[in-house]
Amino acid sequence: MTITVAILGRPNVGKSTLFNRLVGQKLALVDDTPGVTRDRREGEANLFGFSFRVIDTAGLEERFDDSLEGRMRSQTERALEDADMALLVIDARAGLTPLDEHFANWLRRSNRPVALIANKCEGREAETGLAETYALGLGDPVPISAEHGLGMSDLFHTIRSALPEAVDAEALEEGEEGDQAGGPLQLAIVGRPNVGKSTLVNRLLGEDRLLTGPEAGITRDSIAVDWVFEDRPVRLVDTAGLRRKARVTEKIEKLSTADTLRAIRFAQVVVLLLDVDEGLEKQDLTIARMVVDEGRALVIGVNKWDACRDREAALKGIRDRLERSLPQTRGIPLVTLSAKQGQNVDRLMRAVFAAYDVWNRRVATADLNRWLDAVTAAHPPPASAGRRVRLKYMTQAKTRPPTFAIFCSKPQELPTSYLRYLENGLRDAFDLPGTPIRINIRKGDNPYAKTKTKTKTKAKAKKKK
CATH class of the missing domain: 3.40.50.300 (P-loop containing nucleotide triphosphate hydrolases)
Structure with missing residues (x-):
């Protein structure tokens, strides 16, 4: 069985570069000018021995008329209909935009598995944009650099977990090799x-x-x-x-x-x-x-x-x-x-x-949150205006280097010394000697719990009607 994966996103986020990386050839034109891709382009991709069909699409535009942009959007919608899974690509260096949020909502309403791909993550300037992607509610982003081939093993595992029945045992064995197989x-x-x-x-x-x-x-x-x-x-x-x-x-x-x-x-x-x-x-x-x-x-x-x-x-x-x-x-x-x-x-x-x-080490979210409960109990965060800062939830946003996102009540009130305490604790608890560690503090609740709460609220509203 051959599955089909559609690459979608707003203009100029690197969709065609990712397409070329997956098919192993420069089939799609790539340029810094937005809107180079207009038609759907299909190719046979191979990721660590796992073959699948991939579709490159035009940049998503909010146009629904008969204009060129509207016809391009129609082609993109057909690509999604033909696909078993969608990859929503964003530019991590540029950060989250209203257009990214609009199309994330559109994809969430589709009956397709959606993976959030944060492209252009080869440097530090991508860290802020990577942390912002949690607001889309599409789960953990997959940080990659399509131009330099970074993060392809993480992309493989994301597709495997979303469509497990489509990946055979041989591909899994090769995929576990990670970047050794990829380069x-x-x-x-x-x-x-x-x-x-x-x-x-x-x-x-x-x-x-x-x-x-x-x-x-x-x-x-x-x-x-x-x-x-x-x-x-x-x-x-x-x-x-x-x-x-x-x-x-x-x-x-x-x-x-x-x-x-x-x-x-x-x-x-x-x-x-x-x-x-x-x-x-x-x-x-x-x-x-x-x-x-x-x-x-x-x-x-x-x-x-x-x-x-x-x-x-x-x-x-x-x-x-x-x-x-x-x-x-x-x-x-x-x-x-x-x-x-x-x-x-x-x-x-x-x-x-x-x-x-x-x-490259990844720590399970459950282990991180058990550790967070223990370290905050041993050494609570400082109080601000008489109320203690609460650290609510933690997850690992990416590897290379290990980057963690912590959601708390007042991120701006958390001193650098306490972040250093958390960093040293992470290094000791999860055996991360010498490697750079990034901790991004975000305001808000557990994003997954928030999604569940919204679903329950909608269900209750339907019952009342």
């Missing part, structure tokens, strides 16, 4: 100039793939190389060294820096490489904060360990400065190595995959 782990090696980044990449590859030497700044472009470590595909990205912004004056170095920042933005795990003789300097901390702010998993590699004289003092100094300067990511993996001698490079890669697994 290689994106790993960026970053650091200051001349700390041994290219040497490390060459050592991992087992060949002199990249130019190295004693001169600082040899690497200018971010060079991506596909590789396999212990049967797991990896895309290694060697980057140009990052110096302090005030020292970057030449145009080529500015372009190299921008390329490195882009590599960090689209990586999944970032290895920050240090020179053990220089320790953890201010620029290293700046790079580390940049990685954490982008929500990427971070591993710190201490290079040139074979030449270190006082190893105990060097390691202690790095750990102490990390704890003082980056307390918000307590437990960052730290691996000592020698890229030149090949010492501990395998250990570094195992730390990378362990950090990636933590970055």
Whole structure:
């Protein structure tokens, strides 16, 4: 049995980009100009071995006449009639719009399973829009980046749970592989100039793939190389060294820096490489904060360990400065190595995959709410105007990094110190060392309970009539 999935949403949210990603070809035209797609486009999609029919549609417009927009809307309505399931795509960077809300209400009235897809979630600017999507009442959003192929495993599991009878056992086994089946782990090696980044990449590859030497700044472009470590595909990205912004004056170095920042933005795990003789300097901390702010998993590699004289003092100094300067990511993996001698490079890669697994970790909603009850009972939120702030409900909005939504009575009255208390508690209770954690505080009740209450109210009103 072949199922059909329709991709719907307002104009310019990335529907055609997602369609191209699913079918594996650039069949649909993609441009920043809204309204490029006008007709329905169909294709055979394959997601982790699961094949299905997918329909790309024109951007939904509130037009019901014989105009071009009205005829485009009619085509979209027919696509929904032919589909077994609808994917409502929103632009998480732009946030929720009245048009998104209008079409969410329209889809909710249809007799089709609807999944809410938050596109363009590859950077931090998408977090606010992602939190806003709960107002649509369509359940947990699926954060993805159709352009970069992020979140495809979450999309697979969403379709599987909505249409379980349509997915065979073989597809399930392949789907459980997650991003391993969907593509290689994106790993960026970053650091200051001349700390041994290219040497490390060459050592991992087992060949002199990249130019190295004693001169600082040899690497200018971010060079991506596909590789396999212990049967797991990896895309290694060697980057140009990052110096302090005030020292970057030449145009080529500015372009190299921008390329490195882009590599960090689209990586999944970032290895920050240090020179053990220089320790953890201010620029290293700046790079580390940049990685954490982008929500990427971070591993710190201490290079040139074979030449270190006082190893105990060097390691202690790095750990102490990390704890003082980056307390918000307590437990960052730290691996000592020698890229030149090949010492501990395998250990570094195992730390990378362990950090990636933590970055992808999902916690059950029931477990989160039991934990929330326990921590608020042990340390209640502060009172505001004589009334205590109530934390009502909690859920995990997305992974990569683990992002949680908490619904409370007065979100603006919850101090940063209490959020830090919750973050540290989450890190300890659910084994989330080192990875960035996001907590979004929302005003309101449990959104699912609210939906149930509305349904009951409507039922009572019908009975009275």
